[in-house]
């Protein structure tokens with residue numbers, strides 16, 4: 001990355017890189033675990049595969065302290081409002097991981113009860129297919145997410161804000 | 172009662188039911204030692220009481236209570252409530268079925284006051300098939316949400332019908348084709 005008079009200044013791009021580095025190594029996950037994939041999540045998180053190597057091992061059980069929403073397991077239509085609410089409560093910056101084929105597309109549960117992919121409810125950054133995905137697949141996916149974080153632009157204050165209507169923040 | 176019999180003729184449970192209910196036993200069959208009797212819905216509750224309280228039979232454990240929608244089998248009546256019972260005393264199993272006459276608003280007596288464990292299974296059958304259990308203390312949906320319309324395990328429930336609670340977004344264009352991995 002050269003210093004370019006057209007592009008962002010040297011200082012802001014260095015700052016963005018620094019924030020990206022900090023953010024990608026401190027992805028606090030919120031495990032939204034609803035089904036069998038949870039076992040695989042536990043396997044990834046515990047000592048053998050050790051998510052901690054990637055700075056993503058400290059599950060926060062409040063959405064307000066989490067950066068990465070790990071949606072692990074089948075999401076039913078009954079559960080969808082809860083997932084939406086948890087997502088809305090998370091602060092920017094946030095990333096959403098669809099863990100397992102159920103969350104990617106609904107998987108083989110093509111029926112009255114199941115949401116056909118959580119991207120029908122909330123935006124998704126990373127899809128990890130598999131039923132359940134092997135821990136290696138999850139780690140591969142996590143590294144892809146870190147890559148994406150490295151490549152995107154960061155500022156100290158996230159400027160992604162919802163519009164304020166009539167003095168009341170709509171979220 | 173000793174060994175559970177495999178043929179119907181000498182099956183003591185069937186014999187006992189026939190003795191007590193006569194023609195109300197509509198049908199019987201056995202498959203690999205599993206014995207089934209179909210009873211008229213108006214005698215169903217009595218039969219459950221007999222099976223449970225009779226000192227010889229002692230079917231004191233409800234394994235499962237479920238239902239079948241026989242719409243696509245083109246059978247009349249359409250619904251069938253199936254009760255699986257187990258006797259700890261005799262280590263034997265028995266299946267009792269009953270077919271509510273009304274296909275539009277099927278109704279069966281609740282057996283919760285005889286077998287308390289039937290409470291949730293009856294609610295599930297009500298939720299999934301829309302069969303009303305008269306006398307049930309708390310007959311409301313157990314699995315689906317209150318806003319859900321219809322009964323999803325009925326064979327005429329459209330297989331692709333969804334009833335989302337939150338507005339559904341469009342499928343994003345960048346959703347990867349995960350099946351091509």
Ligand code: SF4
Pocket residue numbers: 035036037038072073074099100101102103107130131132133
């Ligand atoms: S993807 Fe497979 S393992 Fe994961 S929640 Fe769905 S059914 Fe269970």
